[in-house]
Structures are given as C-alpha cells and as structure tokens.
Amino acid sequence: MALLEIRELSVRFGGVVALDRVSFSVDAGEVVALIGPNGAGKTTLFNVITRVYKPSSGSVLIDGEPVSRVSPHHVVRHGLARTFQNLALFRSMSVLENVLVGDHIRTRSGWLESTIPMPGAMRAESAARKRAMEMIDFVGLGAAATRPIAALPFGTQKRVELARALVSKPRILLLDEPAGGISHEEVDAMAQLLRRIHDQLDVTMLLVEHHMAFVMGISDRVVVLDFGKKIAEGKPGEVQRNPAVIEAYLGAA
Amino acid sequence: MLQRIRAAPPRYWLVVIAVLFFAGFPTVISSFQAAQWANALILVIAIMGLNILVGYSGQLSLGHGAFMALGAYTSAILAHRYKMDYLLTVPIAGLLTGLVGFLFGVPALRLSALYLALATFALAVVTPSLIKRPVALTNGVNGIILLPPDPPQFAKDAFSAVTGTVMTSEQWTYYVTFAWALLLFWLAWNLVRHRSGRAMRALRDGEVAAAASGVNIAGYKMLAFGISALYAGIAGSLFGMSSGFVSPDSFPVGLSIQLLVGAVIGGLASIPGPLAGGIFAYFLPIESNQWVPAQTWIPTQIASTVEKAGPAVTYGAILILIMIFAPNGIVGLVTSGYERLRRRLRGAADRETGQAPPDPQTV
Numbered sequence: 299m300a301l302l303e304i305r306e307l308s309v310r311f312g313g314v315v316a317l318d319r320v321s322f323s324v325d326a327g328e329v330v331a332l333i334g335p336n337g338a339g340k341t342t343l344f345n346v347i348t349r350v351y352k353p354s355s356g357s358v359l360i361d362g363e364p365v366s367r368v369s370p371h372h373v374v375r376h377g378l379a380r381t382f383q384n385l386a387l388f389r390s391m392s393v394l395e396n397v398l399v400g401d402h403i404r405t406r407s408g409w410l411e412s413t414i415p416m417p418g419a420m421r422a423e424s425a426a427r428k429r430a431m432e433m434i435d436f437v438g439l440g441a442a443a444t445r446p447i448a449a450l451p452f453g454t455q456k457r458v459e460l461a462r463a464l465v466s467k468p469r470i471l472l473l474d475e476p477a478g479g480i481s482h483e484e485v486d487a488m489a490q491l492l493r494r495i496h497d498q499l500d501v502t503m504l505l506v507e508h509h510m511a512f513v514m515g516i517s518d519r520v521v522v523l524d525f526g527k528k529i530a531e532g533k534p535g536e537v538q539r540n541p542a543v544i545e546a547y548l549g550a551a
Numbered sequence: 552m553l554q555r556i557r558a559a560p561p562r563y564w565l566v567v568i569a570v571l572f573f574a575g576f577p578t579v580i581s582s583f584q585a586a587q588w589a590n591a592l593i594l595v596i597a598i599m600g601l602n603i604l605v606g607y608s609g610q611l612s613l614g615h616g617a618f619m620a621l622g623a624y625t626s627a628i629l630a631h632r633y634k635m636d637y638l639l640t641v642p643i644a645g646l647l648t649g650l651v652g653f654l655f656g657v658p659a660l661r662l663s664a665l666y667l668a669l670a671t672f673a674l675a676v677v678t679p680s681l682i683k684r685p686v687a688l689t690n691g692v693n694g695i696i697l698l699p700p701d702p703p704q705f706a707k708d709a710f711s712a713v714t715g716t717v718m719t720s721e722q723w724t725y726y727v728t729f730a731w732a733l734l735l736f737w738l739a740w741n742l743v744r745h746r747s748g749r750a751m752r753a754l755r756d757g758e759v760a761a762a763a764s765g766v767n768i769a770g771y772k773m774l775a776f777g778i779s780a781l782y783a784g785i786a787g788s789l790f791g792m793s794s795g796f797v798s799p800d801s802f803p804v805g806l807s808i809q810l811l812v813g814a815v816i817g818g819l820a821s822i823p824g825p826l827a828g829g830i831f832a833y834f835l836p837i838e839s840n841q842w843v844p845a846q847t848w849i850p851t852q853i854a855s856t857v858e859k860a861g862p863a864v865t866y867g868a869i870l871i872l873i874m875i876f877a878p879n880g881i882v883g884l885v886t887s888g889y890e891r892l893r894r895r896l897r898g899a900a901d902r903e904t905g906q907a908p909p910d911p912q913t914v
Contacts, residue, residue: 386760
C-alpha cells in the first residue's frame with residue numbers, strides 16, 4: 299500500500315482552480331519530486347496535505363488513513379512532517395529550541411507538570427533535549443545548537459528546519475524547495491544530507507524543487523504539475539523527454 | 552557544591568540579590584512605603600500574567616484590569632460575606648479568574664489581533680458597570696470594605712526580632728504579596744522554558760509552522776489566556792487585601808492600560824521585565840506628579856496640566872522615549888548594554904593575546 303496517497307484532490311480559491319483532480323501516490327522508501335512551472339500548484343498541494351488549506355474535494359491518505367479532515371496539528375501525528383519554501387523557523391528561539399518544538403508530539407507532559415517541575419516532566423524534557431541534540435548533530439549543526447536563529451546564514455537555517463521536521467520521527471517528509479536560495483556547494487551538501495536522511499533514518503520523501511540537476515540526481519520518480527493538473531509522471535529520464543513537460547516549461551514551438 | 556556556586560552564571564546571582572533585597576528592605580522603610588511597594592508588587596504580578604499572554608504567546612489584551620477586578624471581588628465576597636480567611640481566598644480567586652480567562656480565550660480564537668484588542672478593551676470598559684449591577688453580591692457603587700489583615704504570630708515575632716518594632720498589617724501584606732510574586736515568577740520561569748511555554752512562543756513566531764510541528768494552536772492560545780488571567784486574579788485579590796476596599800472605581804480602564812504600559816516598558820517576553828515594568832508603572836505617575844510641580848523651570852501651565860491629567864502625560868512621554876531608545880524595554884536595554892560591555896572587554900583581552908574573536912557568522 300502507498301504511504302501517501304493523493305486521490306482526486308481539487309482546491310478552488312473563489313473562481314481560481316489551484317488544483318484540479320490531482321492523483322498520485324508515494325510508496326514507502328521512495329523519493330518523489332514534484333515539479334512544474336511557477337504557479338502550478340505545488341506549494342498549494344503541500345499546504346493541503348498539511349491541512350493549512352481545506353481541499354474542495356478529494357482526499358489525502360497517509361498509510362491508508364484519511365487525513366484531509368483532521369486538525370492541522372494532527373497531521374504530524376500521522377507521521378508526516380514538512381519544511382517550508384521561505385523558511386518558517388521560530389525567529390526568537392535558538393536552534394535547539396526550534397528543534398525541541400519539533401519534538402512536541404513525542405512528549406506528553408502537560409503545562410502543569412512542567413510549571414510545577416514534576417520529576418517525570420523534567421525527565422521527559424532532558425530526554426527531548428538529548429533527541430534534539432542528536433538530530434542537530436545529524437544535520438551537522440552541533441556547534442551552533444545554542445545560537446539564536448536570526449544570527450545564522452540561510453543555508454544553515456534550512457538545515458535547522460530539517461532537524462525540526464526529523465525529530466518528530468516522520469515516516470514521510472515533505473520538502474518545499476530544499477535547494478532553493480542556497481549556494482552551489484550547499485546544494486551538493488543538501489543532496490548528500492537528504493540521501494543520508496533517506497538511507498539512515500528510513501524516511502520517505504516528497505519534494506518540490508526547481509533545481510533540475512538536483513531533482514534528477516535524487517528522485518526515484520517525478521510528478522509534473524501545470525496549472526493545477528498533473529500532466530506527467532514517471533522516472534526522471536522519461537519525464538525530461540516528455541513533450542507535454544517540455545511544452546509546459548518552454549511553451550509550444 | 553562550592554564549585555557549582557562559583558560556576559553559576561551572573562543571572563543567578565542577580566536573582567539571589569533581588570530576592571534578598573525585596574525580603575529585607577521593608578525592615579528599613581516605613582509602613583507606608585511598604586504598602587506602596589506591596590502595591591507595586593501587585594502590579595508586577597498582574598504584568599507577569601499579561602506578559603505570558605502578550606509577550607510569550609503574542610496575543611494582545613487591553614482588558615486585564617477586568618480579570619483583576621474579578622479576582623478582587625471573588626476574594627472580597629468570600630471574605631466579607633462568607634467570613635473566609637482572606638489568605639485562603641487568594642488562590643481561589645486566582646483559579647476562578649483563570650478558568651474565566653481560559654473560557655474568554657474561546658471567542659478570542661476567532662478574532663484577529665486588532666479585534667481581539669478591541670474585544671478585551673470592551674471588557675475593561677464594561678467591567679465597572681457590570682460590577683455595579685448585582686448589588687446584593689457586590690454592594691454596587693459602595694464597594695466592599697475589608698478588615699485589615701492581622702499578621703500571624705510567627706510573622707510578628709520574626710519581624711520584631713529583626714527590627715524591634717511591631718509588624719503592621721501593611722508590612723504583613725507586603726510579605727504576603729512578595730511570597731506570591733516569588734512563587735508566580737518561579738512558575739512562569741518554569742513554564743516558558745519547557746514544552747508548553749515553547750509551544751506558546753512557537754505559535755507566536757509562526758502559527759503554520761507551530762501547527763505543522765503538532766502544536767494545538769487553539770489549545771495553547773486558550774491556555775495562555777487562562778494562565779494570564781490566573782495571575783491577574785491573584786493580583787486583584789492581593790489588591791483587595793492591600794487597599795482594604797474594593798469598588799467598581801478601583802478597576803478603571805486606565806488600570807488595563809497601566810498594565811500593558813508596564814509590560815512594554817519592562818520588556819516583553821522576558822522574566823525580569825515585569826518586575827522592572829511593574830515598579831516603573833507604579834512609581835512613575837506618583838513620582839512625576841510630585842516632581843513636576845516642584846520644578847520652577849517648567850512653565851506653570853505645563854506643570855498644572857501634568858498634575859491634572861495625572862499619569863497619562865508622563866506615561867505618554869516615557870512610552871515614546873522607550874519606543875525610540877529601548878524597543879525591548881528596560882530589560883532589553885540592560886542586557887544589550889551588558890553584552891556590549893562584555894564584548895568590548897573581551898575584544899581588549901584578545902588584542903593583548905593577538906587572538907581574533909570568533910566570527911559570529913561562522914558555524
């Protein structure tokens with residue numbers, strides 16, 4: 299069974315059809331890239347999957363369970379975490395604190411238990427800190443753990459977002475332009491990091507990306523959107539030669 | 552143990568010094584001044600609560616005076632009508648107000664920042680009239696007169712052992728307020744640096760990202776409202792104890808504004824901020840009303856205007872100055888000054904050893 303399944307998903311904003319009956323699925327262990335020209339509906343699709351937007355029709359299933367009606371904060375409990383296109387880090391916090399927020403669902407202690415510092419809550423807190431530090435080390439930011447977010451360069455902040463998403467132990471990770479806005483060397487390092495996340499942490503990935511070399515190098519399968527419709531799907535090499543895709547990107551000859 | 556004490560960061564020493572200061576200095580000041588400082592600490596407690604809401608969870612309230620009124624009247628009614636020990640009524644008032652605040656958070660969820668500010672402001676505006684209506688319960692415009700608290704024997708003994716004078720009820724009120732402030736500051740400090748407090752700060756910084764991390768936005772917003780109201784309720788209850796009298800006019804709209812001004816002046820989203828802000832917000836109008844008329848160089852028209860307008864003028868002037876020169880409040884001003892000093896000292900040391908300070912951009 300597919301780990302993530304998108305079924306006939308449509309989203310309309312007033313008269314604008316942002317997604318038009320899009321269907322595809324991601325199997326466990328796969329890396330699937332979602333590409334398409336600007337405005338094709340890629341980020342909208344991510345926002346529907348994570349329940350920022352409500353779908354007009356259709357459904358999203360994680361491991362067979364429908365999540366298109368759950369509250370936004372419940373999606374991550376189904377094992378789906380994400381990163382954001384223009385970074386959505388908690389600006390006033392340190393790297394460690396950001397990652398600890400990502401750990402939110404793995405601890406149960408309520409507000410009263412940590413306000414009147416109960417031993418159980420304090421143990422849970424130090425366990426959470428340990429997990430967060432491990433993940434910060436994993437993305438290679440161990441030395442910057444206590445630094446405030448605002449003081450870090452953009453590429454480093456992207457890795458903080460990754461650590462924050464990963465610490466929730468997701469089965470599937472949604473990456474919105476992981477290679478966007480970073481330097482050439484950083485793009486290679488990011489591809490390596492994603493491969494390590496995939497292999498060592500056993501995380502399935504769905505990513506939106508414009509950097510074609512990056513997409514072709516990392517993904518098992520590519521789904522192409524244009525004007526809210528799926529126009530192609532297949533292996534990276536096949537998609538590159540697909541006339542509909544070439545037309546969508548370059549316009550008709 | 553000694554090693555650990557020596558290794559403690561300077562802020563722990565500041566806490567120890569502050570606690571000793573606030574515990575000790577009522578023994579050397581007059582009973583009247585102790586009453587003033589008790590009132591200042593009451594404001595500090597309410598501002599701490601407001602700071603949890605505004606500073607840490609990013610929701611605006613212009614009506615926290617209403618929660619103080621609820622706490623004060625809960626205690627006054629319990630103590631006056633049901634002859635309950637006033638000290639016992641304080642936590643009850645806090646819990647009841649906290650519950651009401653939590654429920655007030657429900658409509659607040661549906662309102663954007665601006666409308667939430669208006670809704671809370673409306674709450675502050677209607678509170679005095681709301682109190683006047685149920686005359687049988689609140690005694691209407693006449694208010695409720697409370698008996699001055701009698702210090703218990705152990706406190707009297709301890710106080711006279713230190714100062715050689717008899718403890719007044721004002722001094723006892725001060726110590727009760729101080730104990731509550733200490734407890735509530737400790738609780739706030741625990742709250743904001745653990746899971747729940749982080750969740751509040753996360754939703755303030757970005758709701759979408761916080762929800763994607765599994766933070767229940769609605770739940771934590773309501774929780775922030777509830778905890779914040781609990782603080783205001785306790786502050787209100789202590790206010791009744793310190794003033795010996797609660798009436799609808801004890802909780803004007805200006806009180807809510809005073810709380811917000813104090814929170815901003817002290818520094819939002821910081822634990823020592825409300826302490827500085829509360830003391831400032833309490834003493835500023837009192838001091839300036841004494842100081843301004845005494846200055847011969849200030850034209851009499853201006854001086855009398857300031858006197859008539861009361862705290863509003865000085866608040867306004869100070870707020871403008873704070874906004875320009877210390878956007879992070881008193882605490883922000885002090886910490887950035889300390890950082891600058893430390894960097895300069897460290898830079899000097901590095902020049903001697905020939906070692907460059909680490910570039911903050913490298914990771």
